Amino acid sequence: MVDTAERQAPPTGPRTGAGVRPGRRKEAIAGYVFLSPWLLGLFGITLLPMLYSLYLSFTDYDLLQDPEWVGAENYVRMFTDDPRFWNSVGTTLLFAVTSVPLKLAVALGVALLLYRNRRGVGLYRSLYYVPSLLGGSVAIAIVWQTLFGGQGAINGLLAVFGITGRAWINDPAFALGTLVILAAWQFGAPMVIFLAGLKQIPAEMFEAAALDGAGRFTQFWHVTLPLLSPVLFFNVVLETIAGFQGFTAAFVISGGTGGPADSTLLYTVYLYLRGFGDFQMGYASAMAWVFLIALGIITAFVFRSGSLWVHYADEGDR
Amino acid sequence: MAILGSARTVRSLLASAAVLAVLATAACGGGGSRASDQQAGGPPEREQPVQLEVTWWGGPARAELTQKVLDLYTQKHPNVTFTTQWQGYSGYYDKVNTTAAGRNAADIIQIDNRVLREYSSKGLIADLTPWVGSTLKSDQIDERLMSTGEVDGKLYAVPLASNAQSYVVDKTVVEPLGLLPPETGWASWEEFGEWASKVTAATGRTVWGVRDESADLGGFEFWLRQQGKNLYDGQQLGFTEDDAARWLEMWAGFRQSGAASPAEVAQPANAGDISKNTVITKQTAVTFSWDNQYTEVSKATDHELVLVPLPGGPEGAYIRSSQFFTAYSRGENVATAVDVINFFVNDPEAGAILGTERGLPPNDQVREAVLPNFDDKLKYVVAYDERVTEKAGDTPPTPAQGDVQVRQLLITAAENSGFGRMTPRAAAAEFFSQATAELERAAS
Numbered sequence: 001m002v003d004t005a006e007r008q009a010p011p012t013g014p015r016t017g018a019g020v021r022p023g024r025r026k027e028a029i030a031g032y033v034f035l036s037p038w039l040l041g042l043f044g045i046t047l048l049p050m051l052y053s054l055y056l057s058f059t060d061y062d063l064l065q066d067p068e069w070v071g072a073e074n075y076v077r078m079f080t081d082d083p084r085f086w087n088s089v090g091t092t093l094l095f096a097v098t099s100v101p102l103k104l105a106v107a108l109g110v111a112l113l114l115y116r117n118r119r120g121v122g123l124y125r126s127l128y129y130v131p132s133l134l135g136g137s138v139a140i141a142i143v144w145q146t147l148f149g150g151q152g153a154i155n156g157l158l159a160v161f162g163i164t165g166r167a168w169i170n171d172p173a174f175a176l177g178t179l180v181i182l183a184a185w186q187f188g189a190p191m192v193i194f195l196a197g198l199k200q201i202p203a204e205m206f207e208a209a210a211l212d213g214a215g216r217f218t219q220f221w222h223v224t225l226p227l228l229s230p231v232l233f234f235n236v237v238l239e240t241i242a243g244f245q246g247f248t249a250a251f252v253i254s255g256g257t258g259g260p261a262d263s264t265l266l267y268t269v270y271l272y273l274r275g276f277g278d279f280q281m282g283y284a285s286a287m288a289w290v291f292l293i294a295l296g297i298i299t300a301f302v303f304r305s306g307s308l309w310v311h312y313a314d315e316g317d318r
Numbered sequence: 319m320a321i322l323g324s325a326r327t328v329r330s331l332l333a334s335a336a337v338l339a340v341l342a343t344a345a346c347g348g349g350g351s352r353a354s355d356q357q358a359g360g361p362p363e364r365e366q367p368v369q370l371e372v373t374w375w376g377g378p379a380r381a382e383l384t385q386k387v388l389d390l391y392t393q394k395h396p397n398v399t400f401t402t403q404w405q406g407y408s409g410y411y412d413k414v415n416t417t418a419a420g421r422n423a424a425d426i427i428q429i430d431n432r433v434l435r436e437y438s439s440k441g442l443i444a445d446l447t448p449w450v451g452s453t454l455k456s457d458q459i460d461e462r463l464m465s466t467g468e469v470d471g472k473l474y475a476v477p478l479a480s481n482a483q484s485y486v487v488d489k490t491v492v493e494p495l496g497l498l499p500p501e502t503g504w505a506s507w508e509e510f511g512e513w514a515s516k517v518t519a520a521t522g523r524t525v526w527g528v529r530d531e532s533a534d535l536g537g538f539e540f541w542l543r544q545q546g547k548n549l550y551d552g553q554q555l556g557f558t559e560d561d562a563a564r565w566l567e568m569w570a571g572f573r574q575s576g577a578a579s580p581a582e583v584a585q586p587a588n589a590g591d592i593s594k595n596t597v598i599t600k601q602t603a604v605t606f607s608w609d610n611q612y613t614e615v616s617k618a619t620d621h622e623l624v625l626v627p628l629p630g631g632p633e634g635a636y637i638r639s640s641q642f643f644t645a646y647s648r649g650e651n652v653a654t655a656v657d658v659i660n661f662f663v664n665d666p667e668a669g670a671i672l673g674t675e676r677g678l679p680p681n682d683q684v685r686e687a688v689l690p691n692f693d694d695k696l697k698y699v700v701a702y703d704e705r706v707t708e709k710a711g712d713t714p715p716t717p718a719q720g721d722v723q724v725r726q727l728l729i730t731a732a733e734n735s736g737f738g739r740m741t742p743r744a745a746a747a748e749f750f751s752q753a754t755a756e757l758e759r760a761a762s
Contacts (some may be wrong), residue, residue: 062440
């Protein structure tokens with residue numbers, strides 16, 4: 001990833017100094033001109049609002065009147081005096097810890113089925129990717145709501161087998177579970193990345209392993225998985241971040257409340273409700289910053305753990 | 319890349335970048351207000367073109383009627399045109415809040431009393447007092463009803479219609495069982511519970527007697543008023559933790575006896591979405607409904623429905639505005655917006671179009687004028703409403719700031735209790751302490 005980022009970086013204009021040919025400076029300027037739409041977006045839509053929200057997190061801001069400085073009050077209240085905050089933290093952790101591994105397992109499983117070149121495999125790859133295209137959309141969340149409702153299609157299907165279903169999305173014991181399934185169903189993006197990773201593994205490796213008497217499972221465990229681990233690592237990092245940021249499905253399926261009984265009150269949903277439902281934008285901003293820092297720490301942990309289980313092919317040559 | 323070489327491409331790219339930059343600046347500068355040029359109490363604009371945006375919650379039927387009235391206004395005052403925004407109740411206020419935060423809310427905003435105090439104290443909606451008597455006529459409207467739009471003696475919101483609480487009963491289900499409810503309602507909640515459990519037993523649990531209504535703040539308020547209490551006492555809760563516990567325990571008892579549906583049947587309707595009404599879905603014989611919703615609910619089912627007052631004494635009910643129109647304080651032209659609001663409330667032609675979809679017409683003359691043309695269903699609603707409000711208790715003051723949160727907290731408590739995650743008493747304790755904290759916060 002780092003490698004890509006460097007390659008995409010602009011020609012370093014300001015650092016070129018006096019000794020550089022004028023042609024290069026021109027090129028640098030051209031570079032910045034071409035980057036300007038992105039830079040405008042970065043500063044105008046990302047960085048400045050972020051800094052403003054940092055300021056707002058130390059204020060009492062009701063969206064309509066001017067923000068009023070309150071120091072660390074929002075943060076203190078969050079950690080000491082808001083049970084719903086801690087509830088949302090727990091719900092989000094549970095959601096991420098279950099949905100990320102499940103989604104990755106499904107993605108890897110399907111990728112293993114689809115990576116050999118059989119007839120029509122392209123069609124299947126596309127078909128399995130479709131749910132991810134629909135993924136973040138409101139429409140699919142509404143479909144889910146209808147499928148998993150008390151009188152929904154899932155229960156209709158279960159009734160055929162004589163099973164009386166629950167009101168899955170309306171029961172606090174199951175509502176989060178349906179969200180996890182929805183997340184896992186959208187396995188397309190990591191699947192495509194796994195497919196690319198699997199294609200990189202030289203066929204000789206498997207031949208050699210087979211000659212040594214390794215069965216399918218042993219091959220998977222000792223050849224596929226280690227060689228795939230950088231790709232797996234990449235997917236874990238991306239999906240962990242995405243998993244913590246889940247919002248649309250929870251928001252739509254719960255009718256914008258995080259219910260039933262706050263069981264789908266993900267951190268982001270609670271943040272939204274505080275900001276736009278309760279006019280507490282200062283508090284919501286503080287929540288956003290706590291979220292950013294927490295997510296940074298979690299991602300750092302995932303990165304550190306990588307040295308324990310990620311195997312890079314070139315390391316073996318040293 | 320080859321494109322880099324083409325000067326034309328570079329130029330057109332630069333041009334696009336410039337356009338983008340201009341657009342971005344324009345977007346930031348937009349949404350400004352001309353409200354400051356306007357004089358409070360001034361006359362509506364009759365010459366210059368004015369475009370007003372109107373927003374409300376409701377279904378397609380309401381949208382159609384509202385649009386007709388707006389068209390009629392444009393017909394009479396061609397310089398005024400309208401754009402509209404409407405959606406279901408859940409999420410409606412989030413949208414209003416967001417647009418208001420962007421200084422870009424609609425000129426005329428439909429609200430209910432839940433947010434009235436909040437919106438007025440934050441300056442989102444305009445004080446309409448200066449227009450009363452001139453542009454805005456109030457002399458034909460029941461004073462008790464008009465006062466529900468006031469906060470601290472100033473009029474911020476004009477009642478569009480009045481309605482009353484009711485239990486809507488599925489006659490097609492209960493009549494063959496010989497369990498028609500008493501027309502004047504059940505004498506007590508206990509009697510109601512017994513009646514409902516008989517319905518459940520007689521249908522073999524295919525239809526529950528009543529939806530579990532423990533999450534409904536309106537029903538809770540009704541019940542509290544029967545004990546001589548109110549939801550709010552100023553900016554504090556007007557009831558005790560024990561009251562909340564007894565309310566939740568009563569419903570737990572109803573669920574246990576089979577009178578009330580399990581929580582999982584009740585839960586989908588908790589967010590206030592009328593399409594999830596459990597009488598429409600035929601899961602329960604009874605559910606709470608505002609009486610004005612009778613026509614809409616009736617349309618959605620092939621069963622015959624009747625309206626019955628909530629159980630217990632009639633003092634729980636009060637004259638209530640189902641919804642208000644308010645004017646955005648930074649709107650395009652507040653005076654004209656006020657004139658449009660006045661048109662909705664006081665014009666007989668508008669009244670004839672609106673019927674009772676939002677509730678009963680607030681203007682007595684309009685009501686008398688349009689009543690003979692109403693169809694039987696509308697006449698039934700009017701008769702029910704007049705019967706209930708005749709015996710109604712005093713109208714409580716506008717709810718405290720933070721009412722929206724209290725409403726959500728009661729839903730959570732009812733769900734925690736209903737799904738057996740907490741005892742009713744524990745859920746009530748959590749509800750009470752969190753609601754108290756929210757009200758304190760909202761006031762500070």
